[in-house]
Amino acid sequence: MPTDITLDDLPDLARGAALLGTGGGGDPYIGLLLVSEELRRGRTIRLLTTDEVDDDDLVVASAFMGAPTVVVEKIPSGDEPVTALRTLERRLGRAVDAIIPMECGGLNSMIPLLVAARAGIPIVDGDGMGRAFPELQMETFGVYGVSGSPIAICDSNGHTTVIDTGVDNKQMEWLARGVTIRMGGVSYIAEYPMTGAEVKRTAIPGTMSLALALGRCIREAREHHRDPFDALSQALERSIYGSGRVLLEGKVIDVERSSSDGFVRGTATVSTFDGDTAVTLTFQNEHLVAHHDGRVLAIVPDLISVLDAQTANPITTESLRYGQRVKIFAMSTPPIMRTPEALEVFGPQAFGLHDPWTPVEVLAPV
Amino acid sequence: MPTDITLDDLPDLARGAALLGTGGGGDPYIGLLLVSEELRRGRTIRLLTTDEVDDDDLVVASAFMGAPTVVVEKIPSGDEPVTALRTLERRLGRAVDAIIPMECGGLNSMIPLLVAARAGIPIVDGDGMGRAFPELQMETFGVYGVSGSPIAICDSNGHTTVIDTGVDNKQMEWLARGVTIRMGGVSYIAEYPMTGAEVKRTAIPGTMSLALALGRCIREAREHHRDPFDALSQALERSIYGSGRVLLEGKVIDVERSSSDGFVRGTATVSTFDGDTAVTLTFQNEHLVAHHDGRVLAIVPDLISVLDAQTANPITTESLRYGQRVKIFAMSTPPIMRTPEALEVFGPQAFGLHDPWTPVEVLAPV
The missing domain is CATH 2.40.390.10 (CV3147-like)
Structure with missing residues (x-):
């Protein structure tokens, strides 16, 4: 049964995703503020397990791309990843049914939530990296045969780029990185358009709820004066x-x-x-x-x-x-x-x- | 009355366009072979004066982009600029009615002819630079208010990129240049989608037929042992x-x-x-x-x-x-x-x- 992501979940989720993010995926703070604002306005975010996604659904991965050092200085407005989604939808000629995080990471757990909230579509409990990786071809989606192309990229000026390198995900990364550098070092992307069936076959399942559980487990250990590292290992x-x-x-x-x-x-x-x-x-x-x-x-x-x-x-x-x-x-x-x-x-x-x-x-x- | 570009015209046109290209616009040789091949196959290329373009027609500028030093080593197949056109049409949701050269130049007089021949649409007698310039914002189309975006870019692998920077043609150049560099130093583009009315207002008229006349004038002076430079000055x-x-x-x-x-x-x-x-x-x-x-x-x-x-x-x-x-x-x-x-x-x-x-x-x- 789908569950909703609540305001209370956000800090735990960001903490747990940052842990899985292995130092990458960006600082969650600004993302957390943006998603909180959406939830306070009454928007909801439904979390679907990979099993709950329809085989024919169109699912798209969402993230920021670039150097995390730049993101903390160049704050997003929140429109960028939504414009990336809309640009990809226009290219595909079809509305996207659900968002999936590209990776686990602080900010990159929040960006897909923001897009889901704004677009009013659910988010899939899983991702394409099971952690954070620096490059776009490093996703299990691609490892198991999904094309990252077309990818839509949006910057802080609302300028967009759509790249299509067919099945060559490494070349997609190469071109998208070049664009992101020239966009000032950071961009927001919608990529790896795939069916629900492909999500089930290629995504790392349950990483959103795992991040939530790990983040919660750190917080609760602290509150109860237990060792959070022992708690993490057990979880x-x-x-x-x-x-x-x-x-x-x-x-x-x-x-x-x-x-x-x-x-x-x-x-x-x-x-x-x-x-x-x-x-x-x-x-x-x-x-x-x-x-x-x-x-x-x-x-x-x-x-x-x-x-x-x-x-x-x-x-x-x-x-x-x-x-x-x-x-x-x-x-x-x-x-x-x-x-x-x-x-x-x-x-x-x-x-x-x-x-x-x-x-x-x-x-x-x- | 529209005229057709013939096989005999091509060497004169390439020579004259290279003269107007002020050292840029690429070596025409490979482009001349590609266009000749199309004409020998029975395809025709109709040349329209700017006056003959319908005000409501959709016209797109065509060119190669990048370092001419690379083009002579990385020979195009001829599919690249056509794929750029098709990619832009897909983005615009509409078929293009006519091609206009981006600039005067050896190869860049031939690329738009190739696209016109392959797509079976006319080419406009004019261009956006009146010579060759190194950057995409340097077009009279943009000087007089036409947006270069969206621009479609294609490389030798058939990989495409569509960039949309709204009215900011300089940023379009910046991103397109970054993509072109990462595509190996050369790419093929379709850009500045505009109406026939905009062509009439912003293009430099008659530069194809002028290039043809100048190229012919050089050849005829040689054939008749006259000074080609005097002949050029007079023309x-x-x-x-x-x-x-x-x-x-x-x-x-x-x-x-x-x-x-x-x-x-x-x-x-x-x-x-x-x-x-x-x-x-x-x-x-x-x-x-x-x-x-x-x-x-x-x-x-x-x-x-x-x-x-x-x-x-x-x-x-x-x-x-x-x-x-x-x-x-x-x-x-x-x-x-x-x-x-x-x-x-x-x-x-x-x-x-x-x-x-x-x-x-x-x-x-x-």
């Missing part, structure tokens, strides 16, 4: 993700970050308080790999998130600062993200990393 | 352009050229055979200004072309080579290209040049 064990563990607790002692080619790239080093052990994280919008003394502790597509050591609030890569006291938390990915075809698209080699993929359960057993 | 005096003169005859002694940001930029220096006098040309795809000893001899939007000293064949900027014996030929522009609003869009300052615009008749009287 993940009950999910399709399977496991979560703290890799290191310590202090951020170094952050190197640059915005180039439309991405935020860099490294962050976290050292234990006694200074004896340090873990270095490498990121491209999202955390890709955690190294300790040259040894891999966790690697993409498994999830690596940095959380405030006290509150367990996720910290996005663009918000990492020297001196923050944090825990590095690693999670295993669902089986649909670990197939050979999935690893080819978003495994370590897709990011130019030399370390092979090894499940985090093997690298860092709980 | 220009009878046209809306008004005048043409040789600025210098000599040898190319230096060419500096680089492809960057999707353009071919550089300088070329031509010295008299006795080495006493040299003129330096600065170009961005097209020749922008001719300097002698710090003094301006001709400056954009007036036309500067480099022609083979013997044959009067126009030489594109990407084909300039050390040792070529050439004449630098400068032409005045029609009044529609010299209004304050036109000079603001494609006068010297639009290219970052510091010299003010002065008519070539004043700088270098015949």
